[in-house]
Amino acid sequence: MRTRTVAFLTVAALGVGPATPAVATPHPINALIARMTLPEKIGQLFTTTVYGATATTSSPDNTRRYGVDTPAEVVAKYHLGGVVYFTWTGSLQNPRQIAGLSNGLQQAAGKIPLAISTDQEHGVVTRMPAPATRFPGAMALGAARDPAGAYRTGQITGAELRAVGVNQVWAPVADVNVNPANPVIGVRSFSSDPTLAGTLTANQIRGFQQGAGISASAKHFPGHGDTATDSHTGLPVINHSLDEWRRIDAPPFRAAIAAGADTIMSAHIVVPALDPSGDPATLSKPIITGRLRGELGYRGVIVTDSLEMQGVREKYGDDRVPVLALEAGVDVLLMPPNLDVAFRAVQKAVADGELTEARVDESVRRILTLKQKRGLLKHTPADPAAAQRIVGSAAHVRTAQAVTDRTVTAVRNDARLLPLTVAGKRLLVTGWTSATYDTLGVLARELGATAVPTTDPDQAAAAARTHDVTVVLSNNGQQQALVAALLTTGKPIVVVAVRNPYDLTGLPGVTTYLTTYGYTDVSMKALAKVLTGVVPPRGKLPVAIPGLYPYGHGLTWGVK
Known part of the structure; x- marks a missing residue:
């Protein structure tokens, strides 16, 4: 326990009387903890969802989940330390609504304000709805080799989140994606190169924290980059040796710690070289306390990944998981599948002596210290009118597009088809589309092209025969048959991977290939500029395309 000593001058100190001992004044966080009940302390350990557009x-x-009807009642019942927002909970609709919800929840929280959070990674994991500014995801920033862009992404995203009362973001992803078959990380990672991943991780954290004043979270420790199993649905095993972990996985987390990351999120993965017990990292004291606290020297808040995920539930029941996570050294328990079961399990563990109240205090102290650091203990309500002005402002959108314009990677241009000559040409855009972001529609409008969203090879080929050039969007290799049918038409085609860049390995015969690492509107607008020669392709592969192109490969050409 840290104390602050305040010395008072006495008459003895002035030489005119007997000496009086200095008076020790408790640190304000310790004083606050001393006034808290055990249920209030346990509540601070939990961050979970609530349902509804207002408090x-x-x-x-x-x-159904909590036994009370409103978000405010959930917060009050469990003395929650944090709430996490999702579209599917009704939390994220528009700036005014989000700001109002945040204000209502903070009022319900009482004397200790909430950490309010969301996953705004950008790219394929984007929670904030329009008009929030959209930036490219992590791997796109890796392609641009753009530390300043990573910082600006954090700074502007953080400013928009702060405007609506969100003070914590579950980003950036610090995993080093060295496995092309990774089903859950992929383009959410900056790179397969630990140094590049570390540089961009650190810069984005600084953007969030120093630039915008909200808490960032490097995830998913000890590194989720080399797995072919999704920890949402299974328990991945990563067989890196200790040396490989130190060389590949650890550097971005070291960089995050050096950048002052407020929180680090654990992964539900097994790494036998770090802990041979078979326990997922979230529940592993050798990993959380031994490696993260000990070897890497991290002193901030450690949060679990969602406890609803299968990876952390395979070995132990939902009543044991929160207790074991705390024993491992975790501070914040994110989204337990049954909050009542989890809350009571921690209470029982303290009552039975499995956990001491001092251990609970240790995590509460870290949580409250972070809240104090971010100004939450003297909470200022969000201004809904200001939120409406700040979120998606014209200046923010211009910056996001400028950052994204640097990310498109031209991998192959063997037929010298690019940049396209648009005048007098009939252009077709087809293949995979995201209805959420109207991917094909945005690209077609930018190109002045016809959009034919289809997964049917014959339909796509028939449309291509009536056009001069076809741009086909590919997502995770799902369009192989469609691309093969387009190649039989003899018409020029441009294949664009709009998620992972590895699709080319399953597309023999493709001579023109680009990758955008994302499919939101900013990426499609940047793609259109590259295709038509308005801007040159500047991206370099931040990962290798196995058997075809190395890390760092990328073509460029002049503008028209």
């Missing part, structure tokens, strides 16, 4: 919205989901 007083009744939802059957709240009733």
Whole structure:
């Protein structure tokens, strides 16, 4: 326990009387903890979802999960330390609504304000709805080799989140994606190169924290980059040796710690070289306390990945997981599948002596210290009118597009088809589309092209025969048959991978290939500029395309 000693001058100190001992004044965080009940302390350890657009919205989901009707009642019942927002919980609709919800929840929280969070990684994991500014995801920033872009992404995203009362973001991803078959990380990682991943991780953290004043979280420790199993649905095993872990996985987390990361999120993965017990890292004291606290020297807040995920539930029941996570050294328990079960399990563990109240205090102290650091203990309500002005402002959108314009990578241009001559040409855009972002529609409008969203090879080929050039979007190799059919038409085609860049390995015969690492509107607009020669392709592969192109490969050409 740290104390602050305040010395008072006495008459003895002035030489005119007997000496009086200095008076020790408790640190304000320690004083706050001393006034908290055990249930209030345990509540600070939990961050979870609530359902409803306002703090007083009744939802059957709240009733079913928590036994009370409104978000405010959930916060009050469990003395929650944090709330996490998702679109599917009704939390994220528009700037004014989000700001109002945040204010209502903070009022319900009482004397200790909430950490309010969301996953705004950008790219394929984007939670904030329009008009929030969209930036490219991590791997696109890796392709641009753009530390300043990573910082600006954090700074502007953080400013928009802060405007709506969100003070914590579950980003950036610090995993080093060295496995092309990784089903859950992929383009959410900056790179397969630990140094590049570390540089961009650190810069984005600084953007969030120094630039915008919200807490960032490097994830997923000890590194989720070399797995072919999704920890949402299974328990991945990563067989890196200790030396490989130190060389490949650890550097971005070291960089995050050096950048002052407020929180680090654990992964539900097994790494036998770090802990041979078979326990997932989230529940592993050798990994959380031994490696993260000990070897890497991290002193900030450690948060679990969602406890609803299968990876952390395979070996132990939902009543044991939160207790074991705390024993491992975790501070914040994110999204338990049954909050009541988890809360009571921690209470029982303290009552039985499995966990001491001092251990609970240790995590609460870290959580409250972070809240104090970010100004939350003297909470200022969000201004809904200001949120409307700040979120998606014209200046923010211009910056995001400028950052994204540097990310498109031209991998192959063997037929010298690019840049396209658009005048007098009939252009077709087809293949995979995201209805959420109207991927094909945005690209077609930018190109002045016809959009034919289809997964049917014959339909795509028929459309291509009536056009001069076809741009086909590929997502995770799902369009192999479609691309093969387009190649039989004899018409020029441009294949663009709009998620992982590895699709080319399954597309023999493709002579023109680009990758955008994302499919939101900013990426499609940047792609259109590259295709038509408005801007040159500047991206370099931040990962290798196995058997074809090395890390760092990328073509460029002049502008028209």
